[in-house]
Amino acid sequence: MGMPMELNTMIVTKGNEVREEENRFVLQKEGYRLYPIDVPVAVQKTKDSEQSGTALIKKVEWQQNTTTITYTLVSLKSTN
């Protein structure tokens, strides 16, 4: 009767983020994932890559074993 979920402390995009507006993105992930909302979190392309920026998650939606988050990029790390 338990519900499997995953506690996430950063956003790993794997390049699947979709830009909705200037600095707002939507990202779908498989499974039910718990993310902190309105708290600065690191954004990375993969779990082992460098941090590419910092985001604030504004919305989390769980449905049909999928988690959809909407986040605002609040800072970018230049990578040169």
Place this chain on the structure above:
Amino acid sequence: MGMPMELNTMIVTKGNEVREEENRFVLQKEGYRLYPIDVPVAVQKTKDSEQSGTALIKKVEWQQNTTTITYTLVSLKSTN
């Protein structure tokens, strides 16, 4: 840096549920609340009232300090 939330194991409607379809309802609650999805949970009007039915939560959404759940009523307890 923490994010307040509440672990919920049943649905307490306080009469605020909105019927979307035959047996599907939408309910908004204040704050970020964690509910089990696709697991049978009790439905009650208040936290001290009798259980009025059993539901399956199909969708949970967190945004702007509000939790919106969509659930399907799978059984009703008659109360006569």
Place this chain on the structure above:
Amino acid sequence: MGMPMELNTMIVTKGNEVREEENRFVLQKEGYRLYPIDVPVAVQKTKDSEQSGTALIKKVEWQQNTTTITYTLVSLKSTN
């Protein structure tokens, strides 16, 4: 970087509970499981069996991919 966990809304003992005192029991489960503390939860032997009682979880411990809960049985359902 995520941490797998499971949201649990009842206690499924599978007969593995250990009595510590009169009505206090300790139960170990595999993995990290989130349980509500100080909230009445159903106790069942298996996930499909009848509810055998109601308990209050007083302590939850996570360590080495194991969850240990201490709970107090507050009511028993007779099964004759």
Place this chain on the structure above:
Amino acid sequence: MGMPMELNTMIVTKGNEVREEENRFVLQKEGYRLYPIDVPVAVQKTKDSEQSGTALIKKVEWQQNTTTITYTLVSLKSTN
């Protein structure tokens, strides 16, 4: 019937950590707090101070509205 908790993504010690061994510390916090286990998390003295190190949380215990974590400091940032 809900259980209030807080999702934490870093360790804020407020100087209350107790050293148990070489690089293992125990910290008590008020309330029920969810922390990721076995995942690198930032350690800070206050929520607004610089990150002082990185830790792996090895154990989380919830009891009597208190959360006790045991963590291993895996790296230190020098602050000169």
